[in-house]
Amino acid sequence: MRIQYLGELIIISLFLVALIVAAVFKRKKYFERTATSLFNVLISIIVPLAGNTLVVTSSYDYLASSGYMLMLLGDCFVCYNLLIFIMDYCGFRFRHSPVQFIAITVLGAVTLSIILNPFFGHIFGMEQVYFSDGSYYYALIPHWGMLLSFSLIQSLFVLMIAILIDKCLKISSAYHERYVVIMIAMLTCMAFLFFVFARNSINRTLIGYVISGFLLYVFTFIYKPLFIRRRLADAVVENHTDGIIFYDTDANALYANDRAYTILNIKSGNPDKCTDKLLEIMGGADLGADFDIATKYKDEGKELTYLRINHRLMKDKRDKEVGSFFSIHDDTEQVNLNAKRKYLSTHDELTGLSNRFSFEEQVNDLLEANPETPFYMIVSDINDFKMINDIYGREKADQILKKMGKDLELFSHAGSAICRWRGDIFCAFAKKEEIELSAIEKIIKDAWANSDIISSPIVIHIGVFETSLKDKNESITVSGMIDRAQLAIAGIKNDFNRCIAIYDDKLREDKLWEQQITSELTGAIAGGQIIPYLQPQYAANGRLEGGEVLVRWNHPTEGLLSPFKFIPIFEKNGLIATIDAFIWEEACKILANWAKKTDGHEKLNLSINISPKDFYFLDIYKVITSLVEKYNVSPHHLHLEITESSVMNNANEHIKAINNLREYGFTVEMDDFGSGYSSLNMLKDMPVDILKIDMVFLGKTADYKKSKIILNSIVNMANNLDMPQITEGVETKEQFDMLKSMGCKLFQGYFFSKPVPLEEFEKLPLVWE
Template identity: 40%
Template sequence: MANTEVNKKTILIADDAEINRLLLKKIFGEEYFIEEAANGLEALQKLREMPEIAVLILDIMMPKLDGFGVLEVMQKDEHLRTIPTVVITANNEEDTQIRALSGGATDVLTKPFSSQIIMHRIKNIMTRREAEKLAEQNRAYKRELRLMYTDEKSGLYNKNAFHRYTARMLEKNHHKKFLLFRWDIDNFKVFNDWFGTEVGDEYLKKIGDFYRKYGKQNTALMTYARYDADHFVCCQEAEGFNPEAITKIIDEYMGQLKNLDFEYTPRVGIYMINDPTLDVALMCDRALLALRSIKDSYGKRFAWFDDSMRESMIEQQEIVNEMEFALKDGQFSAYLQPQYNYDNGRLIGAEALVRWKHPVKGDIMPSKFIPLFERNGFISKLDEYIWEQICILLRKWKDEGIPLVPISVNVSRRDIYNPHLFGNILALLGKYNLDPALLHLEITESAYTQNAEQLVTTVNLLRSHGLKVHMDDFGSGYSSLSMLQDVPVDLLKLDMRFLGNDYKEERSGNILNAVVRMATALQLPVLAEGVETKEQADFLRSIGCLRMQGYFFARPMPTEEFEELLTSVNTTSFLGDSFVESIEGSVNFLSFSFQSALLFNSFVGGAAVAEYDKRNETFVTLRINDQFLTEIGTDRTQYMERGQSVFDYYENENKQIVLDMLNEAIATDKEACCEVLTRVTKKSDEYRWLKLRTRLLVASSNRHILYVVVENITCSKEKTIAYEDMVEKLTTLTNNIPGGIGIFEVADKMQLVYCNDTMAVMFGYTHEEFMQKFANSFIASIHPQDREVVEKSFSCLLNEKKLVENCKYRQICKDGSWRWVNMYGRLMAVDGRIPRICALIMDTNT
């Protein structure tokens, strides 16, 4: 009985007539709790105070606020408008009932009413409402499930759902063989940086569409998901799987998305599932190991997980298990690799590199543990440990009076996001009472792609307290001009791996040269790391990069060995901005005798000897003759006042034209020439066209002595330009005439030497097609029955020299049809050459 009372629902009866309330209470009182209200305001108050009311029975005619007013208020309240409302009225008019229903009433009953009818109607309303509540709960539950198991960006399963449904699929189909493959989008973080996260999200959605399409087209059992970030996984039956085919399918689909300027090369890691009871997460990890094994392989597009990768995974797990103890046990130590000024041979600093000496396994290579520590975050602890070891070392050297050079230490990407980074480094410097300039910080360029804003903030904070910051590994990853502009570093470390062994090639050498020159323009010192040969060092020196580090100078060494080095060599922490090169032979060449001077000054034409400094991009005349000044339009006094820089006379693209000529002469050791426009004086509007010819005389690493001949070609150039302008205007004119224009040479055959675009278009051809097909024999384009008429007309022009009034004939169209045209022609001036006829050809319908 008590349970029945608990489950009874509540009905609110709102009616100003007590007799009506008593009647309704008698009808519903046994099965429902009854609440009463004598007017509309009281009804609204109870509705708000009693959220458990299941149905409102509402009279229309009430004091203070009538039924219509109550309905209006309820519709404006998010909760109240969901309560079913049955309106009772003594007014049997249809308009009143329609108004109540329009105002939100669930049903309308007119007085007098049958107790059984109203009871059934109220029960039906409650049943419907309960069904709607249940349906909404089910929909909400399904939405929750969908959000729980669906990736919102791609619409695919998320990681948890993939684990669950893949395990279920493998369990139900244990008799079948399955595999799992995994792939990702190269540099997706860079993609988002370039095009924005909205475009990136749209990219992910399209990949979701790809998987759904792939699933529909494939009859094999499969599950697929966006696993995390830009990684996608798929588990499917192994039978019929072709790794080349899936790579091609991904490549082709991704190719359809390349409407943006973003290159993508798919690589796939595959794991053959031998044990279907294995945790699906481990399967995904093994596919990831296979994927990582070919990340830097240009030619390989897919890889299968094998035992060697399993061993690598076990080895990595062993490293993770031992790393904390190894740090406490002092198994990690700092090695130092010297840095030199190659121009004067001085030791200018060193980079601290970590080494792990395991008591059982011996030396563990950094490539084995550094990437792993970067992924699991342990790199931050290791970095701080190395920083302190270097501070201890610097303090020791200072106390012992050993010459000091700055030591640079690595700051990983993880460290950048550490809010205590700045405080920790300052605390170390304060603890050991060290000058901040002695501890340089190297931040890899890849940190810029993760969070550029955070990086800039951190670097500015560090530099404001006297710390020097280097950008490490520039060129090996996502390098950009904006990076150098935005991140205020003190030194750029150029990774020689950027070019490998191709630095000697002209293109690669120019790239390296351009990077150094760009850094110089930004007043940003450059240090090249990874220098392994004298040839590399000499090349770097020749392009103005003097700071170097690498095996050519010294391998990373224990701190004790570096300490001995400090006490035995000339060290300096200062590097001059430039160095002096000797140019063999140049002194003798410039020390002209009286006879050679006379010959040079009497040279027919303008001549100069000039020095080109590739490093600083300067081109200065060392010697000029009088004719040189005449050709460029100045005198010696004005020339000296303006300065001897040849580039001062050339602007924008003209300067680049001269540069290209110089580089060509240097590279080929042959004569090179160019034509450029020059301003006579800086303030005048007079320009001259000059033809320059040059040849290399003497060369060193950076500076080159060249012989230059200059000729004023303004008159001939202006004529050429005027002629080209006239030809362009005539061409424009003829192409706008509503008819075809052709020029024919008439000798053994009728040869078309020119036609306008309109003539070709008349017959359905492009200009190139028409000339290729009919230039050598125009008569072939004329209907056989009409050729005699055309030949006769041309003969009249040649022999009688008169205008052809109307030569009508048919000419072939590209589609094979024939078109009637009228041709009007006149004999052009011959001057003893092959006769030419100019003809106007018009469509007969024109």
């Protein structure tokens, strides 16, 4: 009988050794904590196995007692390593965790109790049991301590099962199997632990340990790379964004994922219906070969669906066919997205018109196809569109842009090209013979006259440039044509009565002239080409009171330029501030030179002009005061001429600057009163000392008598306000006598002298006769 028990132990030992050897090799391949902890579990089974072997082979009671103690201590060792394995297997931290504390406390108490058994005998005792052949062994007699220790160890197995259940609750059901099997292994250990109470010499608990070790080995090293892989492969197919249909070697449909039913618009779960629909879409197919197809189909009441269909044969490792599958990719979204991108690459998203890049191609194609035909490049501009956008918001601005695009389409023909060039600039390119400019003007005026998009009137200007491939200068690009049409618009920008302007060479020459003198200004100032001219101002008694400092350009190729040739340009681009600052300094130099004389010139005053743009580009107070200080000039002799319009924009700040200049000692003159839209309100609010009345006031009217009465009233009113007047533009003796009789005190005009260089001015008589 003893030999039979030894045989059982040897079989268990061999099986355990085989597991340990296999685990050693797997451990080298899988460098992870689970592999190490499983190896430790298998090694720990050796301890109770050794104890049981000692019990079976021993004929002495002390050796049998030692064997039973070793066996029970081995159970504690196995339980501890199993707990570590379970924690690692579930991906939980064991070290310094509450589980580790519980395990050490429980197993420590059980271990200590087992060690103390020789002294107290509370765990187990032994009795001699004889075999039929007359041999005997020492059977274990459990005491109360054994029941307590057994219960504590079983509680740890319950804890392990609880940990596995907790893991299952946190993961996908696809992974439950690997944890349920481990639970079964733990339950097996718990069941076989009851054999400790049997009075057999061989502890059948070892069988439970080995069975559990085998299950742990399989689900640690084999199940994970094989079964998990299959599960994941199934999940990939089921959740794939493409439709998948599998077939056997006889082309029978075995399976179709949910995506296949969705793409093919099939509700039934029968994969054969997917095959029928697919073959219908493709117009038949050979399922015995690999192929790729891009196609489209349309179900009733549905949009077009674009598909990419791939069919592949599947073979095993021996190159034997095992079946085939369809991969069906719904390309509809990408096709539509590409179509939208292509559309947006050639069209304006807001209006639906061509964009500038597409428009340029269309224009060049039209010119090449019709080389002898004259075309119109028509460009529209919405006046003050940025201000409209700021005041009324983007939504209203977008409505205006959409309407502008539709209006262009009204006078365009099939052979025309239309685009939104940028911002509020729209263009149309059409054959001249198909366009009536008067009709365009009527369409635009009618379309916008009663527009209710915003409460303010919307002004549209149209620029037209004529061209043909025959006459086209190769350097003129489409962009250049549009620039020239915009030049035409610039000429009528502030004319609300005119809607259309046609480009001509004069506009181009004016633009070139503007570019030329703008680039030459800095060099002209440095080279002494910009020079001051003075126009004298006489009192009613004939005494010379001073003069107005004006600017002239002594151009090296164009000769002496009138201010009208360059001043309006510099007022538009802001360079007027550069010229004004230069002339102000020249005036201070003249006054400084006169101050040294004693021939009467030291008493004269000079008036300098301050442009509206100067308030924006210069710190006027700082510039002018620094000049009079630099040249030691009395501010009393330097008069500052301003216009009402220069002050009315940002009135508070500008009036403050003027008041500061008056406090410094400068005399401020209101220029051009009567030449524009001067208001009487200006006389009340603006800080001025002298009023300059323009004789153009009389020349602009058909009712001379009425204008004369108004002029007389203005002079009287200014006198009543103790505000001296200078009447400029006096050209005849009759005008002088009339103004003198009205009470005017100071005069300026061609009747006395035209603007002259400084040398000629200084030769003028100090008293005019």
